[in-house]
Amino acid sequence: MKQFVNFVKKEFFHVMRDRKTLLILFGMPVAQILIFGFALTNEVKNSRLIVFDQAKDPASQELITKIEASRYFEVERSVADQQQMEAVFRQGKIKMALVFPAGFNASLLHEHKAQVQVIADASDPNTANMLTNYLSAIVLDYQSTLSKDLVVPYRIVPEVRMLYNPQLKGAPNFVPGVMALVLMLVCVMMTAISIVKEKETGTMEVLLVSPFKPILVIISKAVPYLILSVVNVASILLLSVFVLELPVNGSVLLLFGESILFIITCLSVGIFISVKTDSQQVAMLISLMGMLLPTVLFSGFMFPIENMPYPLQLFSNIVPAKWFYLIVKSIMIKGLGFGAIWKETLILTGITVVLLGISLKSFKIRLS
Amino acid sequence: MENLYAIELRNITKTYGREKQVAVDAVSFHVNKGELFGLIGPDGAGKTSIFRILTTLLLAEQGEAWVEGLEVKKDYREIRKIVGYMPGKFSLYPDLTVAENLDFFATVFDTTVAENYELIKEIYVQIEPFKTRRAGKLSGGMKQKLALCCALIHKPRVLFLDEPTTGVDPVSRKEFWEMLKKLKMQGISIIVSTPYMDEASLCDRIALIQHGRILSVDTPENMTGNYPGQLYAVKADQMYLLLKSLRKYPEVLDCYAFGAHAHVSFKNAFEAAPLKAYLRGEGLSEIEMKPIPASIEDYFIKLLKT
Numbered sequence: 001m002k003q004f005v006n007f008v009k010k011e012f013f014h015v016m017r018d019r020k021t022l023l024i025l026f027g028m029p030v031a032q033i034l035i036f037g038f039a040l041t042n043e044v045k046n047s048r049l050i051v052f053d054q055a056k057d058p059a060s061q062e063l064i065t066k067i068e069a070s071r072y073f074e075v076e077r078s079v080a081d082q083q084q085m086e087a088v089f090r091q092g093k094i095k096m097a098l099v100f101p102a103g104f105n106a107s108l109l110h111e112h113k114a115q116v117q118v119i120a121d122a123s124d125p126n127t128a129n130m131l132t133n134y135l136s137a138i139v140l141d142y143q144s145t146l147s148k149d150l151v152v153p154y155r156i157v158p159e160v161r162m163l164y165n166p167q168l169k170g171a172p173n174f175v176p177g178v179m180a181l182v183l184m185l186v187c188v189m190m191t192a193i194s195i196v197k198e199k200e201t202g203t204m205e206v207l208l209v210s211p212f213k214p215i216l217v218i219i220s221k222a223v224p225y226l227i228l229s230v231v232n233v234a235s236i237l238l239l240s241v242f243v244l245e246l247p248v249n250g251s252v253l254l255l256f257g258e259s260i261l262f263i264i265t266c267l268s269v270g271i272f273i274s275v276k277t278d279s280q281q282v283a284m285l286i287s288l289m290g291m292l293l294p295t296v297l298f299s300g301f302m303f304p305i306e307n308m309p310y311p312l313q314l315f316s317n318i319v320p321a322k323w324f325y326l327i328v329k330s331i332m333i334k335g336l337g338f339g340a341i342w343k344e345t346l347i348l349t350g351i352t353v354v355l356l357g358i359s360l361k362s363f364k365i366r367l368s
Numbered sequence: 369m370e371n372l373y374a375i376e377l378r379n380i381t382k383t384y385g386r387e388k389q390v391a392v393d394a395v396s397f398h399v400n401k402g403e404l405f406g407l408i409g410p411d412g413a414g415k416t417s418i419f420r421i422l423t424t425l426l427l428a429e430q431g432e433a434w435v436e437g438l439e440v441k442k443d444y445r446e447i448r449k450i451v452g453y454m455p456g457k458f459s460l461y462p463d464l465t466v467a468e469n470l471d472f473f474a475t476v477f478d479t480t481v482a483e484n485y486e487l488i489k490e491i492y493v494q495i496e497p498f499k500t501r502r503a504g505k506l507s508g509g510m511k512q513k514l515a516l517c518c519a520l521i522h523k524p525r526v527l528f529l530d531e532p533t534t535g536v537d538p539v540s541r542k543e544f545w546e547m548l549k550k551l552k553m554q555g556i557s558i559i560v561s562t563p564y565m566d567e568a569s570l571c572d573r574i575a576l577i578q579h580g581r582i583l584s585v586d587t588p589e590n591m592t593g594n595y596p597g598q599l600y601a602v603k604a605d606q607m608y609l610l611l612k613s614l615r616k617y618p619e620v621l622d623c624y625a626f627g628a629h630a631h632v633s634f635k636n637a638f639e640a641a642p643l644k645a646y647l648r649g650e651g652l653s654e655i656e657m658k659p660i661p662a663s664i665e666d667y668f669i670k671l672l673k674t
Contacts, residue, residue, distance in 0.1 A: 006475040010464065017463045202459035206518075209423045209453040211445075212476045365444070367425045 003212060007220035014194065015224055021190065029182045029232050033239045036174040044130050048076045049096045052085050055104035059114075063142050067098070072134045089121060096120050096131050108146070164333050171246045176328035177301025179236050180321040183229055183259070184266055184295045189287040191225050191270030196283040199274075205367065214365045222267045229263045230256065249335030255328065258345065262324040265352040266291075269320075272359035295321040323348045371437030374526050374557030375399040375422060379431035382417050382580075391417040393580035394431065399559050399573075404552045406571030407561040408664070414580035415561040416456060419530045422559075423453045436525055449477075452524030452556075454515050456531040462504025466495055466514055469503050470521060477522030487554065488517045491547055509540030516547065520556075527551065529560040533567065545570045565665035576668050583671040588664055595662035595670065597621075600638060601629040604652040613650040617643065624669060631666060632657075 015021055049067065053060050068075045076094060079085045088094050099117035101107075107114040118135055120128040165172045195218065198204040207217055233256065240246045248255060269291060277283045296302055298316040305316050316322050323344045330336040330344075338345070375398060382392040392414045399405040407415050420426040422435055424444035433440045438447050460469045470492075474481045485492075495513050498506065503514060512532060519527060529548075533541040545567065548558055552572075560571070568574045569588040576583040576591075584591065602623075604610040610630055614623045619639075623632040640657060647655050662670075 003475050003478060006472060010461070010468070010472050013464055013468065014461070201462075202455050202457040203461060205420075205425060205455045206453060206459050206473075207476065208425060209448050209451060210473075210476045211449045211478060366427065367420060 004216060004220055007212075007216070008223050011194070011221055011224040015228065025186060025190070025228055025232070026235070028185065029178070029236050030239065032178045032182060033175070033236060033244070036178055037171060037244045044072055044127060044134070046074045047072060047095050047127075047131055048093065049073045049098060049135075050076050050079055050085065050088055050094050052079050052082070052097060052099045054102040055100040057103075057105035059105035059108050060100040063100075063116075063139065064098075066142055067135070067138055070134070070138055072131070085119075089119075092121070094121070095127065096135065098135065169246070171240065171244045172329070172333045174301065175236070175240045175244065175246055176325050176332060177299060179233065179259070179328055180262070180299055180301065180324050181292070181295055182232055182236065183263055183324075184291055184321060185287075186229050186232060187225055187263055187266030188270040188273065188291045189284060191222055191267050192273040192277070192283040192287050193280050194225075195221050195271065195274035196277055196280050199278055200280060208366065214363060215360060218271055218360070218363055222271065225267060225270075226260070226263055229266075230260065233259045233263075246332075248332050250331035250337065254338060255331045258324070258327045258331065258341075258348075261345070261348055261352060262320065262327075265320045265324075265348060265355060268352060268355035268359045272355065272362065275359060275362045275364065294319045298322055299325045301325055317347075318351070320348060320351050323351075373398040373434070374401045374403065375405075375433070375435055375559060377418070377422075377431065377433045380418070380421060380428045380433055381430040382414075382421060382426065382428050390580050392421070392428070395577075395580070395582050396431075397575050397582055397585045399557060401557050402552065402555055403557055403572045404548060404570075405557075405559045406568050406574040407559065407577060408563075408565065408568045408574050408668070409561075409577035410563055413577045415577060416530055417580075418577075419453075419455075419528050419559075419561060423451060423528055424448060450525045452519035452522065452527045454519040454527075454529045454532055456534065456561075458511050458515065460503045460511070460515055460518060463502060465500050465502055466506070467499040469514060470517055473518040474521045479522050481521065484521055484523045487523055487551075488520050490550065491520075492517050508536050509543070512536050512540065512544060513547075516544075520551070524556065527556050527558045529558065531561055531563065533562060533564065541567070565663065565668060568664040574664070576664075576671060578668075578672060583668070591664055591667045592662050595667055597633050598638065598659050599662045599666055600632045600634070600657055601626070601660045602632050603629050603654070603656045604647060605654045606652060609650065610647070610652055613647055613652065617646060619643070622670075622673065626665070631660075 015025070051064055053064070064075060067073050073096075079088065079097075085097055085099075089097070097119040099119065101115060101117075104114050104116070116139065118132055120132050122128040198207065198217075198221075204217075208214060237248060237252075237255075241248065270287070273283055273286050273290075277286060298305065298312070298319040299321040300316070301321075305313055305322070308316070327341050327344050327348070330341050334340075377398070378396050380392055380395045381390070383390050395414070395418060407418065409415055417426065421428050422433060422440060424440050424447050427441060435447050436450060438450075440447060461472070464472065470481055474483075491513050495506070495510050495517070498510065503511065506514065516529075516532070519529075533544055536544065541564075548560065549570075552558055562568075571588065573585065573587050574591070575585040586594075602610065602614065607625065607628075607630070611623060611625060614620050614630060614632055619634050619636060621633045621635045623630050625631075638659075643657070644655055
């Protein structure tokens with residue numbers, strides 16, 4: 001036991017004395033949360049919009065004022081004709097244009113029907129889609145205020161409620177994703193590198209020729225990263241609660257428990273990579289390409305898995321991050337208890353047991 | 369297996385890779401208890417492979433080997449408790465201090481620095497002033513001393529030193545061999561490998577190895593004593609021309625460059641006057657020649673050529 005404790009202490013020395021490792025360990029989660037939280041957001045705010053108003057009547061003015069009042073749009077300026085509008089689009093400064101036909105108010109009043117044209121720059125399809133949706137919503141809203149007093153037969157009004165995330169904020173989606181990503185990076189890459197480093201510098205040779213059990217060498221190398229990862233989970237949660245204002249709706253204890261399970265999964269992968277490689281560069285490449293990429297692609301955090309071809313959907317089932325992502329979302333955002341996630345937990349436990357078994361079994365008690 | 373020798377190898381063979389490149393070729397020798405044994409040979413001769421087989425790090429394809437009567441494959445756990453191993457590459461933690469390294473290896477071997485301090489005291493006092501320095505910042509000689517301390521901290525019965533003096537300055541090398549002699553007096557069997565022939569004479573017995581084969585195992589004195597015939601050192605102003613001329617001379621059996629001299633052996637009795645005259649005729653001057661005792665290196669070269 002004393003041997004083990006001393007070994008872990010030595011590992012901590014390694015981590016604490018290497019500034020670069022420290023920076024990756026503690027800088028990365030903070031940086032990722034801040035980048036995803038404030039820079040890489042797909043929420044649209046204050047998009048520039050030009051108005052080509054051929055009507056210039058009370059109705060069109062009222063609608064423009066309404067649009068201006070929303071936080072999504074900033075009405076840039078009016079244009080006088082079609083050519084001018086197209087020129088502004090070509091310059092790329094404007095994402096959207098709204099065109100009122102002449103006699104807008106008159107048609108509204110007399111025909112109870114009028115048209116507006118919405119033109120969007122679809123070179124970025126997602127943004128264009130989102131903006132047209134926002135704009136249509138505002139127009140519909142205006143329409144409903146007009147027809148308030150009218151009795152229209154057969155009206156169905158959908159009452160939309162966005163559960164768990166009523167404001168459609170990005171944070172509930174990416175915080176669980178970043179958690180999976182950071183843990184994957186820290187545990188897989190760092191553990192793999194730190195074990196391979198011992199092989200590369202030749203200290204593994206000395207350790208093997210000692211009464212210290214080879215399995216314990218591996219476990220004591222993993223323990224510090226387990227502890228540091230728990231610290232990372234805590235710092236991500238603190239950031240998300242206090243900086244991004246995203247509270248943990250479920251049990252914090254359960255969230256930490258599940259995180260530790262996922263950390264052990266990642267550590268097993270890291271150990272497995274370290275057993276199979278002999279240089280730090282190779283270990284790093286494999287961790288990045290082999291683990292980070294699937295985590296980003298198949299966890300459902302960036303790209304919805306339901307839209308993928310069936311074989312890829314099947315493949316996503318063996319990516320541990322997918323299950324962890326689902327678990328974190330359930331606990332953190334939906335505030336669900338263990339009863340709702342026991343299935344995911346079971347699958348993740350299964351993957352972990354298999355991986356840990358394989359990696360401990362493939363650890364060699366001799367060189368090569 | 370009776371516990372007769374510190375180390376015994378019988379027909380150990382080890383190959384690498386798919387092409388089955390032979391690294392160790394049916395090697396057999398033994399090391400007596402309490403002996404300082406040298407494994408002497410150039411780089412790539414198979415020294416490290418033999419060390420790794422004996423320290424249970426590699427498995428041999430054929431043959432058997434024992435360390436203190438323990439079989440290297442079956443009893444690897446027991447062997448790992450009683451041997452000290454210092455690999456050729458500097459293999460301590462450069463980011464830990466001298467004292468931390470020593471403490472760490474002491475706990476790995478389930479002992480404490482205090483428990484066996486007597487054994488390493490003489491070596492450790494030399495690096496003690498730097499004990500708070502990171503091991504990576506030590507000079508080559510000091511790194512070597514620290515590595516030796518770490519290999520000795522658990523009072524091993526057999527000590528394996530793989531090229532301990534490679535890359536170490538001559539003064540530190542000399543000190544290192546002094547330390548080994550003292551360790552031997554404590555009853556520790558030591559096997560050391562080196563590419564330096566001049567270190568061979570410091571061992572009790574040596575094995576000369578080349579291309580994975582043992583050429584000869586004997587005491588250094590016997591080896592040099594067994595050198596056939598008399599060896600001469602010849603010197604002249606132009607080395608290259610000297611060697612070329614000597615090789616053409618019919619009485620010369622063998623000749624090769626050795627430092628500033630050419631070492632020459634002759635087929636029959638040596639006659640100085642005709643050779644000198646011949647060399648002058650070849651355009652050489654400042655010719656000196658004298659009989660010399662053969663060194664281990666001369667013996668090694670002789671073995672390689674026969």
